[in-house]
Amino acid sequence: MATPRFQNRTVVVTGAGSGIGRATAIRLASESARVIGVDVSRHRLRSLEEELGSSVVTIDGDLTDQLTIDRVIAHLRTGVHGLANVAGIMDGFEPTAEIDDETWDRVLSVNLTAMMRLTRAVLPQMIAAGGGSIVNVSSEAGLRGSAAGTAYTTSKHAVNGFTLSTAFFYTPHGVRCNAVAPGPVATNIEAPFRSEEAQRRLGPIMQATLPAIAKPEALASAIVWLLSDEASDVSGAILPVDGGWAAV
Numbered sequence: 001m002a003t004p005r006f007q008n009r010t011v012v013v014t015g016a017g018s019g020i021g022r023a024t025a026i027r028l029a030s031e032s033a034r035v036i037g038v039d040v041s042r043h044r045l046r047s048l049e050e051e052l053g054s055s056v057v058t059i060d061g062d063l064t065d066q067l068t069i070d071r072v073i074a075h076l077r078t079g080v081h082g083l084a085n086v087a088g089i090m091d092g093f094e095p096t097a098e099i100d101d102e103t104w105d106r107v108l109s110v111n112l113t114a115m116m117r118l119t120r121a122v123l124p125q126m127i128a129a130g131g132g133s134i135v136n137v138s139s140e141a142g143l144r145g146s147a148a149g150t151a152y153t154t155s156k157h158a159v160n161g162f163t164l165s166t167a168f169f170y171t172p173h174g175v176r177c178n179a180v181a182p183g184p185v186a187t188n189i190e191a192p193f194r195s196e197e198a199q200r201r202l203g204p205i206m207q208a209t210l211p212a213i214a215k216p217e218a219l220a221s222a223i224v225w226l227l228s229d230e231a232s233d234v235s236g237a238i239l240p241v242d243g244g245w246a247a248v
């Protein structure tokens with residue numbers, strides 16, 4: 001029997017209450033990781049606790065709140081090997097002229113600023129331990145301009161830049177940083193079409209090109225691979241995990 005890939009390793013997973021984050025937490029626990037699952041929904045985390053028992057420690061809180069980040073760091077007494085920045089929200093497919101400030105601020109704050117703050121807080125421990133692996137969840141919308149509204153598209157392109165810059169600065173310290181870019185995945189994410197212009201312009205493109213909807217486990221598998229030592233020479237990659245959508 002091969003040694004489990006995450007034996008004696010702690011991995012923080014955000015958005016662990018649902019969808020891709022939940023599947024990632026479950027997969028990591030099945031490979032002996034000690035999982036720290038973070039989500040704004042206490043109710044969803046309780047269900048994860050029921051599934052994983054003592055393999056998971058959960059922290060309920062909004063990641064845009066620095067207090068939540070501080071609580072995560074307080075739980076890393078035995079160091080941290082991995083960080084999966086999965087939590088994220090969609091916009092309402094609003095094109096630029098239709099963006100309201102509230103949507104813009106919330107999408108950028110959850111998808112980008114919270115990711116930066118948690119990564120910034122975790123990095124010193126990874127560096128001190130001689131290495132680690134960070135995986136950010138981007139999106140097909142981070143690869144082009146025709147998969148979401150402007151706020152979400154901007155946030156995910158920024159996630160890619162954040163991933164590359166982090167990889168550039170910290171790979172020499174043993175910390176790898178990569179991103180996965182999912183296509184459509186069957187989760188609880190809300191994606192309301194709030195713009196007629198977007199419906200008119202994006203609708204036909206999506207209808208013609210959208211691949212089959214993936215299961216969250218397919219994303220978890222790629223994320224966990226990047227977190228593991230099997231990807232030991234991979235850093236700064238933005239990996240489409242989208243059933244070939246980016247190739248269209």
Ligand SMILES: NC(=O)c1ccc[n+]([C@@H]2O[C@H](COP(=O)([O-])OP(=O)(O)OC[C@H]3O[C@@H](n4cnc5c(N)ncnc54)[C@H](O)[C@@H]3O)[C@@H](O)[C@H]2O)c1
Nearest residue numbers: 015017018019020039040062063088139184185187188189
């Ligand atoms: N589902 C898709 O089709 C799809 C496609 C491309 C990219 N993504 C990305 O995948 C990631 C995961 O999304 P999902 O589809 O699994 O959605 P999901 O809604 O099922 O899960 C996301 C989880 O993140 C949590 N969350 C949201 N905001 C938070 C905050 N401020 N603080 C703490 N927790 C918060 C939610 O409560 C939820 O449990 C997101 O970054 C999303 O942009 C999803």
